Amino acid sequence: MIQNETVLVLDFGGQHNQLIARRVREAGVYSVVLPNNTPLEEIRSAGYKGIILTGDPQKINDDESWQYVRGISELGVPVLSICYGAQLLARSGGGRVESEGQEYLPTLASIENGSRLFKGLDENQQCRMSHDEYISIIPDGFKAVATTPNCSCAAMEDEARLLYAVQFHPEVMHTENGVKMLNNFLFEICGCRGDWEMSSFVQASVENICGQIGGKRVLCALSGGVDSSVAAVMVAKAVGSQLTCIFVDHGLLRKDEGDMVEKMFAENFDINFIRVNAQKRFLDRLAGVTDPERKRKIIGEEFIRVFEEEANKLGEIDYLVQGTIYPDIIESGGDKSAVIKSHHNVGGLPERMNLKLCEPLRDLFKDEVRRAGLELGLPEDMVWRQPFPGPGLAVRCIGAITVERLDILRYADAIFREEIENAGLGRDINQFFAIITDMRSVGVTENVRTYDYTIALRAVKTTDFMTAEWARVPLDVLAKASNRIVSEVKGVNRIVYDITSKPPATIEWE
Ligand code: XMP
Numbered sequence: 001m002i003q004n005e006t007v008l009v010l011d012f013g014g015q016h017n018q019l020i021a022r023r024v025r026e027a028g029v030y031s032v033v034l035p036n037n038t039p040l041e042e043i044r045s046a047g048y049k050g051i052i053l054t055g056d057p058q059k060i061n062d063d064e065s066w067q068y069v070r071g072i073s074e075l076g077v078p079v080l081s082i083c084y085g086a087q088l089l090a091r092s093g094g095g096r097v098e099s100e101g102q103e104y105l106p107t108l109a110s111i112e113n114g115s116r117l118f119k120g121l122d123e124n125q126q127c128r129m130s131h132d133e134y135i136s137i138i139p140d141g142f143k144a145v146a147t148t149p150n151c152s153c154a155a156m157e158d159e160a161r162l163l164y165a166v167q168f169h170p171e172v173m174h175t176e177n178g179v180k181m182l183n184n185f186l187f188e189i190c191g192c193r194g195d196w197e198m199s200s201f202v203q204a205s206v207e208n209i210c211g212q213i214g215g216k217r218v219l220c221a222l223s224g225g226v227d228s229s230v231a232a233v234m235v236a237k238a239v240g241s242q243l244t245c246i247f248v249d250h251g252l253l254r255k256d257e258g259d260m261v262e263k264m265f266a267e268n269f270d271i272n273f274i275r276v277n278a279q280k281r282f283l284d285r286l287a288g289v290t291d292p293e294r295k296r297k298i299i300g301e302e303f304i305r306v307f308e309e310e311a312n313k314l315g316e317i318d319y320l321v322q323g324t325i326y327p328d329i330i331e332s333g334g335d336k337s338a339v340i341k342s343h344h345n346v347g348g349l350p351e352r353m354n355l356k357l358c359e360p361l362r363d364l365f366k367d368e369v370r371r372a373g374l375e376l377g378l379p380e381d382m383v384w385r386q387p388f389p390g391p392g393l394a395v396r397c398i399g400a401i402t403v404e405r406l407d408i409l410r411y412a413d414a415i416f417r418e419e420i421e422n423a424g425l426g427r428d429i430n431q432f433f434a435i436i437t438d439m440r441s442v443g444v445t446e447n448v449r450t451y452d453y454t455i456a457l458r459a460v461k462t463t464d465f466m467t468a469e470w471a472r473v474p475l476d477v478l479a480k481a482s483n484r485i486v487s488e489v490k491g492v493n494r495i496v497y498d499i500t501s502k503p504p505a506t507i508e509w510e
Helices: 017-026 040-046 063-073 084-092 178-189 198-213 226-242 257-268 279-286 292-314 326-334 366-375 392-396 403-422 475-488
Strands: 006-011 030-035 050-053 079-082 096-098 106-111 124-128 134-137 143-148 151-158 163-166 218-221 243-249 272-277 319-321 356-358 431-445 448-461 492-497
Touching (some): 006 017, 006 040, 017 030, 017 178, 017 326, 050 063, 050 084, 050 178, 063 079, 063 084, 084 096, 084 134, 084 151, 084 163, 124 143, 134 151, 163 178, 198 366, 218 226, 226 243, 226 319, 226 366, 243 292, 272 292, 292 392, 392 431, 475 492
Parallel strands (some): 006 050, 218 243, 218 319, 319 356
Antiparallel strands (some): 106 124, 143 151, 151 163, 431 448
16 A cells, blocks of 8 residues: 555445545545455555445345455444445345335435534435435444435444444535535544645655565656656656656657657656657558557557567566556446447556556546646646547548548647637647548539548547537637638548537547
8 A cells, every 4th residue: 555544445336436535535535446356355454544335226135245345344444335335234234225215316314413424514414315225224233323204224333343334425516515424434433634645645656666666677658648657757756767668659649749748758857768660560550441449459469569679679677667547447347347449558568578567546537647747747738638549540530541641630630729729728628639531522622623531520528538528619619620620731621520429429439
């Protein structure tokens, strides 16, 4: 464990575990999220100050889970169980959970303010209920400390064993004083100090990396994105010249991007930086390929080859730094969610090259990575870069990839991004870019017939990139971008704006 005061959020599914972890950190207590099959021994030895079990609208008659929760409740660490977690805790202690207790609205709960969980709160509290089943018999040693008209046990506690459970969701806004309740758990019950901040995370991580890596040598596959850049700089702070960053320019980057990344690292950091210009290799292998998954696969494979060749030139290496962040773990199936697109990062490399992994950001959310980046001295424009997919423009070039089409796309994309920035919308919209479609249509320029490509513009607002809303970019901004693209970029005579959200569309077109 990298912090001396950490609360564990045990993920029993549902969408809220990230939010809970975030609320805990906002209170100044470091938190990590782990899956609900993490070995008890691992949890015991980590010395957590408290454990929060999250909720999911799953049915309770899952024997394995409640037996596991019994083990958790016997660790002697304060536990707060939320929603489904509360039912598991009840069941694990010999209580009963029954169906047909549905409540899906913010409800007024009557609380017992003698409970430390509700310290400082009035007797009536609006709480967000969201459950099908309910605790009908409270286990021995527990008492109900909140009720609603529908639910005789909206919260229960066993003070002596520091076990607490709430049927409602304190982490969401609809529970008016939910943050206060969570803070009561952290400070009144777990005895946390609440002195965690990003600078201490960075410092502790750097120390931790030093300990992990010792005198060994480390490689980093740098994409120039926020995550890999922050991870690289953090590792460089820890082990200096033992780190070498390899930046593979696959020819699928945005306008001037390769040069910008190289310059940024050269100007700001003393890091061994190797840029590999492998454009031709990638484009040769992609020639004529139109299938999106095939493109991803080829790029992934070629990337590994190029990287391996470069690494071999360097000699003995033990570690690979990856900028994995918490949402990547979820997206790659860590939470059993379906894999929609095979994301190309550096998957497969560590095993192939027999490298150990160093992933200093794996517990963080995106905005926290940005804060860590600022803390580490990365420039603002680097820290606020929008996400860019590993396979780059290949998945924004619908159909076959050619140098000519990539150049058109690069130019159009640069104009659109510039106009969004000029309109002051750059921070407000989370991802915005152009796509070159494989459609050509008839147009007219200065009385001459044209038969040129259609460029699509995409801009979305999202917090987690799992769902996204198309951005309502003001029409005059779209008009300006459109006029500029059709007049400045040769080979384009039509612009469309994508007004689909995710789902059903994805953010990228391929
Ligand atoms: P989608 O298109 O799946 O994208 O809605 C969600 C987020 O992931 C990015 N993305 C990728 N990132 N490799 C990556 O590293 C990929 O293959 C890939 N495909 C999509 C996308 O840009 C968006 O931010």
